Amino acid sequence: MQKFTTLTGIAAPMDRANVDTDAIIPKQYLKSIKRSGFGPNLFDSWRYLDHGEPGMDHSRRALNPDFVLNQPRYAGASVLLARVNFGCGSSREHAPWALMDYGFRVIIAPSYADIFYQNCLKNGLLPVVLDEDMVQRLFEEVYAQEGYRLSVDLGMQTITTPSGRNIHFDIDPFRKHCLINGLDEIALTLEHVDEIRAYEAQRRKEAPWLFHEARS
Amino acid sequence: MNGKTLYDKLWEAHVVRSNPDGTALIYIDRHLVHEVTSPQAFEGLRLAGRVPWRIDANLATADHNVPTTGRRQGITDPVSRLQVETLDQNCLDFGITEFAMNDPRQGIVHVIGPEQGATLPGMTVVCGDSHTSTHGAFGALAFGIGTSEVEHVLATQCLLMKKAKNMRVRVDGEIPFGVTAKDIVLAVIGHIGTAGGTGYAIEFAGSAIRSLSMEGRMTVCNMAIEAGARAGLIAVDDKTVDYFHGRPYAPSEQQWDRAQTVWRSLHSDEDAVFDREIGVNAGTIPPQVTWGTSPEMVVAIDDRVPDPAREADATRRASMRGALEYMGLVPGTPMHDIAIDKVFIGSCTNSRIEDLRAAAAVVKGRRIARNVKLAMVVPGSGLVKAQAEREGLDKVFTGAGFEWREPGCSMCLAMNADHLEPGERCASTSNRNFEGRQGAGGRTHLVSPAMAAAAGIAGHFVDVRNWR
Ligand code: SF4
Numbered sequence: 203m204q205k206f207t208t209l210t211g212i213a214a215p216m217d218r219a220n221v222d223t224d225a226i227i228p229k230q231y232l233k234s235i236k237r238s239g240f241g242p243n244l245f246d247s248w249r250y251l252d253h254g255e256p257g258m259d260h261s262r263r264a265l266n267p268d269f270v271l272n273q274p275r276y277a278g279a280s281v282l283l284a285r286v287n288f289g290c291g292s293s294r295e296h297a298p299w300a301l302m303d304y305g306f307r308v309i310i311a312p313s314y315a316d317i318f319y320q321n322c323l324k325n326g327l328l329p330v331v332l333d334e335d336m337v338q339r340l341f342e343e344v345y346a347q348e349g350y351r352l353s354v355d356l357g358m359q360t361i362t363t364p365s366g367r368n369i370h371f372d373i374d375p376f377r378k379h380c381l382i383n384g385l386d387e388i389a390l391t392l393e394h395v396d397e398i399r400a401y402e403a404q405r406r407k408e409a410p411w412l413f414h415e416a417r418s
Numbered sequence: 419m420n421g422k423t424l425y426d427k428l429w430e431a432h433v434v435r436s437n438p439d440g441t442a443l444i445y446i447d448r449h450l451v452h453e454v455t456s457p458q459a460f461e462g463l464r465l466a467g468r469v470p471w472r473i474d475a476n477l478a479t480a481d482h483n484v485p486t487t488g489r490r491q492g493i494t495d496p497v498s499r500l501q502v503e504t505l506d507q508n509c510l511d512f513g514i515t516e517f518a519m520n521d522p523r524q525g526i527v528h529v530i531g532p533e534q535g536a537t538l539p540g541m542t543v544v545c546g547d548s549h550t551s552t553h554g555a556f557g558a559l560a561f562g563i564g565t566s567e568v569e570h571v572l573a574t575q576c577l578l579m580k581k582a583k584n585m586r587v588r589v590d591g592e593i594p595f596g597v598t599a600k601d602i603v604l605a606v607i608g609h610i611g612t613a614g615g616t617g618y619a620i621e622f623a624g625s626a627i628r629s630l631s632m633e634g635r636m637t638v639c640n641m642a643i644e645a646g647a648r649a650g651l652i653a654v655d656d657k658t659v660d661y662f663h664g665r666p667y668a669p670s671e672q673q674w675d676r677a678q679t680v681w682r683s684l685h686s687d688e689d690a691v692f693d694r695e696i697g698v699n700a701g702t703i704p705p706q707v708t709w710g711t712s713p714e715m716v717v718a719i720d721d722r723v724p725d726p727a728r729e730a731d732a733t734r735r736a737s738m739r740g741a742l743e744y745m746g747l748v749p750g751t752p753m754h755d756i757a758i759d760k761v762f763i764g765s766c767t768n769s770r771i772e773d774l775r776a777a778a779a780v781v782k783g784r785r786i787a788r789n790v791k792l793a794m795v796v797p798g799s800g801l802v803k804a805q806a807e808r809e810g811l812d813k814v815f816t817g818a819g820f821e822w823r824e825p826g827c828s829m830c831l832a833m834n835a836d837h838l839e840p841g842e843r844c845a846s847t848s849n850r851n852f853e854g855r856q857g858a859g860g861r862t863h864l865v866s867p868a869m870a871a872a873a874g875i876a877g878h879f880v881d882v883r884n885w886r
Contacts, residue, residue, distance in 0.1 A: 218737065218740070219734070219736075219737050220612060222712075222850075224850070224852045224853070224854065224855055225852065225853060225854075228854060228858075229832065232454050233483065233497040233498055233500075233833065234497075234501075235457035235458065235501055236457075237458045237565075247853065247858060253840075253859075285733060287612060287616070290613070290646065291548065292548055292831075292850075293562040293563060293564055294454075294564075295455070295546075295564035295566060298564075313616065315613070315616060316616055316646070317548055317562055317563070317564060320567070321564035321565075321566065324564065324566035324567070325566065374580070375439055376437070376439045386466075387566070387578060388466070388569065388570050388573045388574060391443060392573070392574060394435055394443060397443070398434055398443070398574065398575060401434040402472075402575070409540070409677070409680060411668075411669035411670070411673045411677050412538065412540075414474075414667055414668075414669070414670075
């Protein structure tokens with residue numbers, strides 16, 4: 203997993219509640235068997251005027267001028283400001299892959315859907331939770347000031363605004379540790395092979411039917 | 419000391435190791451695999467030189483991309499074909515059982531798991547798919563995972579997680595004629611919202627839930643994720659136990675008594691305490707129709723399209739306006755007056771035999787309306803399809819002008835050829851009415867199978883309670 207320590211970048215506002223993962227990366231791109239290359243299709247149906255399909259040259263498609271990420275002032279954004287229940291719906295990990303491939307490394311929202319939140323953490327995309335009033339204030343500041351940048355320090359658990367205001371955020375200590383060190387969670391789990399085997403042996407005795415092959 | 423909830427019991431039975439920070443390593447009994455969320459996980463395994471921990475814990479099928487017609491010719495879309503072939507190859511390479519496209523047992527992953535007895539009470543069941551919550555109907559702890567977690571389960575048979583909170587939704591009272599499990603769960607989502615269950619495992623309880631068949635219970639748990647809850651749960655009772663007799667993966671004759679004794683303990687204790695409780699009276703629930711682009715945007719069939727001007731909260735008001743614009747609807751329009759272009763009966767929410775029977779009962783001896791361009795029935799699995807054909811339901815549907823298709827996800831998410839054209843309006847028995855879900859620009863209204871069938875006959879939404 204990609205490490206995350208600190209970042210300073212342009213913040214872009216995604217001013218809608220309940221943004222679902224179908225909107226973040228539409229289904230036609232889920233046919234890919236790779237983990238990369240989803241960036242050009244992030245928010246595809248909002249971002250372009252035409253309907254996109256895999257295999258198109260996306261750099262030649264007409265952009266929707268009304269879509270927020272197409273505005274020049276948000277070019278190169280790496281912090282996404284979002285509303286409640288961001289990432290709801292489908293469990294597709296293609297959603298955080300697309301956000302990262304586009305260039306986002308931090309999302310700030312009042313709440314996330316559970317599966318999406320986990321998927322972000324497993325890819326080095328930092329989902330910050332702030333209360334709704336704080337998020338509202340950030341939205342207002344982003345709209346008010348072109349080139350608005352936020353600095354995010356995971357070690358310190360702070361976000362710093364251009365005016366120098368520090369905002370604290372909470373994150374699970376284990377998740378923080380994994381993100382800062384870019385740890386491979388599978389390798390961590392495999393340190394407990396003996397415990398897994400012991401559990402399995404016990405369950406085989408207690409509930410052997412859980413280990414059945416089909417009897418068709 | 420308070421008693422335990424069903425969720426507490428299932429969780430505790432699967433803890434391999436608890437960490438001081440509150441996370442735990444949880445053992446996974448069953449891993450269901452499909453073509454969309456698994457290729458990158460298998461690739462990750464290969465790159466790290468790892469092998470699956472327990473091959474027999476995995477069961478795979480191709481469902482999202484498969485065509486629902488002309489299967490003999492294979493898959494024509496090369497991108498879809500590659501994804502399905504990649505699954506076939508991965509299963510072959512690693513020795514995982516797969517019900518491939520032309521296997522008679524192939525179907526939607528959440529339909530075939532229980533059908534095979536591969537989902538059992540007391541299990542932990544995961545799949546790279548959010549609707550894995552479906553399997554909670556059997557007193558299993560079942561939830562959707564992302565692709566990194568798919569790889570983690572393949573490699574370790576475990577997941578590192580934090581326990582969720584407990585919520586109980588009690589649905590009591592008698593379910594009125596014309597009202598189904600789908601209407602109950604849509605009404606619950608309308609009540610608590612699509613984020614109402616975030617951070618919780620929801621146990622559905624009460625006399626109305628107990629009165630549902632296993633199919634109905636699956637419909638309810640299927641949509642727990644639409645309320646934000648990763649897992650939905652229902653306690654084990656006689657119906658649950660009876661369901662598994664004779665299923666291929668179910669316990670053998672010799673183990674049956676022991677298994678069912680364990681299963682019957684899978685319910686919340688009398689004195690269990692929930693972090694949140696909600697009560698709903700089934701007797702007051704009318705058939706439901708969604709009007710917007712989120713499952714919580716739902717009203718009763720005898721109601722009207724709501725008016726954003728009456729919504730006090732600014733963010734919600736903006737969402738409502740956006741939804742109405744996308745859906746091409748005007749506030750105040752009676753739901754009855756909304757005409758449809760297509761009907762989709764299928765998906766892991768409503769494609770089991772009971773759903774098809776309910777829809778067939780409505781269309782029997784009738785014809786689809788002139789304005790309906792396409793009405794399709796897509797059974798959840800090859801076995802459901804065969805059963806329906808034995809009962810003659812296929813003839814009832816085709817006689818009424820419906821198309822009778824091969825099993826798969828189909829127009830639930832339109833990854834195959836089945837989709838809505840821009841602006842087309844669909845009465846759909848699926849679970850998500852998100853923008854573009856059934857095709858770019860397509861407009862989805864979520865309803866029960868009987869309501870979808872009736873809308874197909876009438877050409878617009880109608881109240882099935884008046885449809886005897
Ligand atoms: S039927 Fe729809 S919701 Fe269910 S697994 Fe398939 S695509 Fe997902």
